[in-house]
Amino acid sequence: MSQISINHDEVDIVIGALQLDLKSFMEEWxxxxxxxHLIIVKDPDLKGExxxxxxxxxxxxTKSDIDxxxxxxxxAISFSGYSCRYFGYLMSRKKYIISIDDDCIPARDSAxxxxxxxxxxxxxxxxxxxxxxxxxxxxxxxKGADFVRGYPFSLRSGVDCGLSCGLWLxxxxxxxxxxxxxxxxxxxxxxxxxxxxxxxxxxxxSGINIGFNRELVGPALLPAFRLAKEGNLRWExxxxxxxGMCVKVxxxxxxxxxKSGLPYVWRKERGDAIESLKKEWEGVxxxxxxxxFFQSLRLSTSAxxxxxCLSEIAAVVKEQLAPANPVFARAAETMVEWVKLWKRxxxx
Amino acid sequence: MAGATVKPTPLLKxxxxxxxxxxxxxxxxxxxxxxxxxxHLIIVQDGDPSKIIKVPEGFDYELYNRNDINRILGPKASxxxxxxxxxxxxxYMVSKKKYIYTIDDDCFVAKDPSxxxxxxxxxxxxxxxxxxxxxxxxxxxxxxxEGADFVRGYPFSLREGVPTAVSHGLWLNIPDYDAPTxxxxxxxxxxxxxxxxxxxxxxxxFPMCGMNLAFNRDLIGPAMYFGLMxxxxxxxxxxxxxxxxxxxxxxxxxxxxxxxxxxxxWHSKASNPFVNLKKEYKGIFWQEEIIPFFQSVNxxxxxxxxxxxxxxxxxxxxxxxxxxxxxxxxxADAMVTWIEAWDELNPSGDDSAKxxxxxxx
Numbered sequence: 001m002s003q004i005s006i007n008h009d010e011v012d013i014v015i016g017a018l019q020l021d022l023k024s025f026m027e028e029w030x031x032x033x034x035x036x037h038l039i040i041v042k043d044p045d046l047k048g049e050x051x052x053x054x055x056x057x058x059x060x061x062t063k064s065d066i067d068x069x070x071x072x073x074x075x076a077i078s079f080s081g082y083s084c085r086y087f088g089y090l091m092s093r094k095k096y097i098i099s100i101d102d103d104c105i106p107a108r109d110s111a112x113x114x115x116x117x118x119x120x121x122x123x124x125x126x127x128x129x130x131x132x133x134x135x136x137x138x139x140x141x142x143k144g145a146d147f148v149r150g151y152p153f154s155l156r157s158g159v160d161c162g163l164s165c166g167l168w169l170x171x172x173x174x175x176x177x178x179x180x181x182x183x184x185x186x187x188x189x190x191x192x193x194x195x196x197x198x199x200x201x202x203x204x205x206s207g208i209n210i211g212f213n214r215e216l217v218g219p220a221l222l223p224a225f226r227l228a229k230e231g232n233l234r235w236e237x238x239x240x241x242x243x244g245m246c247v248k249v250x251x252x253x254x255x256x257x258x259k260s261g262l263p264y265v266w267r268k269e270r271g272d273a274i275e276s277l278k279k280e281w282e283g284v285x286x287x288x289x290x291x292x293f294f295q296s297l298r299l300s301t302s303a304x305x306x307x308x309c310l311s312e313i314a315a316v317v318k319e320q321l322a323p324a325n326p327v328f329a330r331a332a333e334t335m336v337e338w339v340k341l342w343k344r345x346x347x348x
Numbered sequence: 349m350a351g352a353t354v355k356p357t358p359l360l361k362x363x364x365x366x367x368x369x370x371x372x373x374x375x376x377x378x379x380x381x382x383x384x385x386x387x388h389l390i391i392v393q394d395g396d397p398s399k400i401i402k403v404p405e406g407f408d409y410e411l412y413n414r415n416d417i418n419r420i421l422g423p424k425a426s427x428x429x430x431x432x433x434x435x436x437x438x439x440y441m442v443s444k445k446k447y448i449y450t451i452d453d454d455c456f457v458a459k460d461p462s463x464x465x466x467x468x469x470x471x472x473x474x475x476x477x478x479x480x481x482x483x484x485x486x487x488x489x490x491x492x493x494e495g496a497d498f499v500r501g502y503p504f505s506l507r508e509g510v511p512t513a514v515s516h517g518l519w520l521n522i523p524d525y526d527a528p529t530x531x532x533x534x535x536x537x538x539x540x541x542x543x544x545x546x547x548x549x550x551x552x553x554f555p556m557c558g559m560n561l562a563f564n565r566d567l568i569g570p571a572m573y574f575g576l577m578x579x580x581x582x583x584x585x586x587x588x589x590x591x592x593x594x595x596x597x598x599x600x601x602x603x604x605x606x607x608x609x610x611x612x613x614w615h616s617k618a619s620n621p622f623v624n625l626k627k628e629y630k631g632i633f634w635q636e637e638i639i640p641f642f643q644s645v646n647x648x649x650x651x652x653x654x655x656x657x658x659x660x661x662x663x664x665x666x667x668x669x670x671x672x673x674x675x676x677x678x679x680a681d682a683m684v685t686w687i688e689a690w691d692e693l694n695p696s697g698d699d700s701a702k703x704x705x706x707x708x709x
Binding site for chain 1: 461484485486487488489495496497498499500501502503504505506516518523524525526528529533536537538539540541542543544548549550551552553554555556557585586589592608628632635636639
């Protein structure tokens with residue numbers, strides 16, 4: 001992929017710390033992370049001191065910082081578990097945010113080269129997206145590729161990219177039933193492509209390895225969708241899936257793009273799918289309602305900012321989904337509180 | 349759940365025809381021999397019908413030149429292009445098989461990154477026999493491929509997928525660029541092997557290239573009309589594009605899937621960009637109007653067969669695109685003629701007249 005020159009001052013790397021020992025994680029990423037400012041947010045439920053190696057430029061936020069900033073909204077918004085990273089998004093003032101789960105290390109491409117995931121996300125975010133017509137040669141802006149015959153010229157400038165969704169080698173982001181059924185399944189296929197997910201096409205966004213343009217879509221990355229028995233493994237949560245659909249709806253409304261594909265990270269083994277399966281299936285069941293809901297969601301033409309869009313989405317969630325399940329009612333409330341919090345904090 | 353065991357791909361040698369348009373000898377088939385020899389070929393000879401096309405020994409084929417096309421279709425032959433590879437769709441019409449693979453005569457066997465020859469036909473068959481997933485995007489691409497699956501968040505109710513109607517393959521070496529891009533980047537070669545097959549989402553149309561294309565003729569055949577191009581027409585090099593836009597809209601309506609990605613073939617010949625520019629320049633302007641037209645097409649619920657959908661589409665083309673150019677009136681009429689010819693050659697009781705799989709959406 002072509003690399004563009006990155007202004008490091010425009011980037012924050014946000015790490016949600018769900019484990020105390022971050023040493024091996026940070027050492028693996030040192031060649032990349034040491035060049036950027038990091039925001040590390042400790043899961044407020046995690047007891048003990050984080051172990052962070054020397055040589056990084058970072059700000060650390062813990063439960064007391066969260067309580068201090070969030071104040072009275074802390075009733076509605078939970079930053080526990082994977083949601084702790086959203087506090088980092090709230091605190092950032094940078095243009096681009098990259099966020100990677102703390103059980104992922106750099107991957108190697110098919111030639112054995114170290115994959116700089118941060119650089120690839122920034123490339124994705126700073127080159128145009130093409131959501132209005134599908135290019136069969138994938139990303140037309142990457143070196144060695146272009147728009148194919150039949151691609152309208154008026155659409156070739158593309159639009160800004162709001163979200164970059166990366167992938168995972170080794171332990172792919174499958175749900176618990178799937179991984180439990182196929183315990184040996186590991187993702188070994190390195191697909192050398194980035195593509196824009198077409199407008200109005202919904203997708204499951206995994207929070208494991210993402211980048212986004214905070215200035216364009218920042219508030220849409222929100223902690224809203226909490227399962228009753230949410231856990232500390234991705235198998236035990238779908239909060240990022242909900243958030244991802246909100247972001248996609250916002251991007252479609254604001255004529256921004258969402259890209260998927262490179263970069264890959266290497267996701268380490270953690271947890272036991274069967275154990276997670278023994279807990280609730282709630283997340284899996286809820287998707288049956290969540291996906292059709294977002295697919296048919298249409299916002300008003302007056303929704304011109306991410307905040308406006310989120311407020312409208314929250315209202316429709318409250319009206320259409322909340323009666324069926326308290327998870328949705330809470331999500332709608334949390335979304336409203338988050339937008340208020342975002343506006344308050346961002347103007348400080 | 350996506351299949352875990354790897355079964356050998358069936359050959360389908362009695363269910364699949366390979367359709368090749370040509371004006372020259374088919375020496376390129378020598379390279380394809382290990383992969384094509386067991387299949388029946390339908391060769392559509394364009395241009396001068398008195399020229400003899402040499403087919404390598406050992407291939408089982410039927411060949412049609414312009415005289416044959418005129419004889420078989422009579423006045424309806426007007427819908428089949430002359431002096432353009434669009435004439436290939438005549439091959440689809442006369443085939444009696446369930447599946448079609450069409451390939452250009454300047455396309456050769458490519459190698460995968462490990463150096464192994466790619467059996468393009470086998471991959472197309474895998475793509476066609478396996479469901480598509482147009483209703484929700486899977487970030488790990490084709491979930492039914494060995495080593496892949498649906499990702500977390502993908503609703504279980506959508507994991508059965510829908511029948512696949514089209515498998516659109518890609519090309520290494522000479523990419524399928526339009527003339528302006530070719531002129532600006534004459535040396536660009538596609539060297540990137542993207543190891544993915546993916547379903548093009550419902551509601552999204554795409555530029556379909558006919559160089560390396562397979563489809564289920566029973567499910568979508570009548571939609572694969574490659575339009576009026578070449579001799580006597582104001583446009584060329586939009587035959588496959590036109591078929592692709594019509595096909596995708598109808599697939600979306602009938603709940604069928606379209607895949608793109610693997611397999612790759614090696615495209616060896618770059619056609620002359622100046623010649624190409626003359627052929628396609630009107631298309632470059634017209635596609636600005638054509639694309640929004642297809643993006644907003646609505647077919648009525650009563651259209652439950654491919655033919656019905658296509659006839660309705662033809663009406664809408666005439667109503668809405670004629671103002672762009674009178675060519676579209678001719679094209680709309682030709683679309684109807686095509687369906688009439690298709691139904692004549694494939695009378696009811698035959699698969700394509702039956703309602704397609706899946707209900708109209």
